[in-house]
Amino acid sequence: MLPNKFRRPIKQAAAFGLLANALIAGAAEYPIGKPQQQFGMEIAAVYLQPVAMEPEGMMRKTEESDIHIEADIKALKGNPNGFEEGAWIPYLVVKFEITKIGTSQKVSGEFMPMVANDGPHYGDNIKLFGPGKYHVKYTISPPTENKPAHFGRHIDKLTGVKPWFKAFAVENDFSYAGIGKKGGY
Numbered sequence: 001m002l003p004n005k006f007r008r009p010i011k012q013a014a015a016f017g018l019l020a021n022a023l024i025a026g027a028a029e030y031p032i033g034k035p036q037q038q039f040g041m042e043i044a045a046v047y048l049q050p051v052a053m054e055p056e057g058m059m060r061k062t063e064e065s066d067i068h069i070e071a072d073i074k075a076l077k078g079n080p081n082g083f084e085e086g087a088w089i090p091y092l093v094v095k096f097e098i099t100k101i102g103t104s105q106k107v108s109g110e111f112m113p114m115v116a117n118d119g120p121h122y123g124d125n126i127k128l129f130g131p132g133k134y135h136v137k138y139t140i141s142p143p144t145e146n147k148p149a150h151f152g153r154h155i156d157k158l159t160g161v162k163p164w165f166k167a168f169a170v171e172n173d174f175s176y177a178g179i180g181k182k183g184g185y
Contacts (some may be wrong), residue, residue: 004095008109011108025120028179032069032136033172040079045136045172049179050125051116058112065125069096071111071138072121081153082137091143091151094122101133101173131177141167156160 005050032045050065065139071094083089090113097108107129111122142164143151154160 006053016056020151022177027086029070029173030179032174034116036170037076038168038170040076040081040083041140042072042074042076043138043140043170044074045138045170046070046072047174047176053125060125064127067176068123068125069098069136070121070123070183071096071140073140081164082161088120090120090139091149092145093143093145095141096124097137097139097140097173098126098128099135099137101135103183105129127153128176133175135171135173137169137171148157 027048029046029048032047035042035044037043047067047069049068050060050062051068052062053059073088073089073092073094075081075085075089077085079085079087081089082130090109094111095108096111097106099106107126108125109126112123113120113122115121144164145167153164
């Protein structure tokens, strides 16, 4: 048996370790289907609890939302548009449509580009229609469809890249049972 003078520091260290593990884990991301590969990109869909954003007002408030949904879009090796493997693809137009299966209830919109501690992505806070099965459709358009922003593409023989892809969709289903709201992020 350990003397009392050692028990308290050991208990404190154990409690600190548990707290540290919880903080490191951060927000739990839930995958929506499997990542899909198209046009030299990997598109992964995930959701997590709603997140607070800056500047305020750019998306639905956390207390009015059920989830924060994301499209993680990264370049694959040999990307025809000049992006290195694993690089985030900027200036895309990414629209979403989420339908509760078996109903006509749907929510749709356009994702915003943003950054979190796991890197840049497209996302939004949304309100769902309660627990159930949902169908998700992302429509991804090239930077040429992002009219307010300008993102040029070299087209000369020496430094040019391939033409942009045509808009395409990726679709997945997922079950939503609700998530515990941890708060603080």
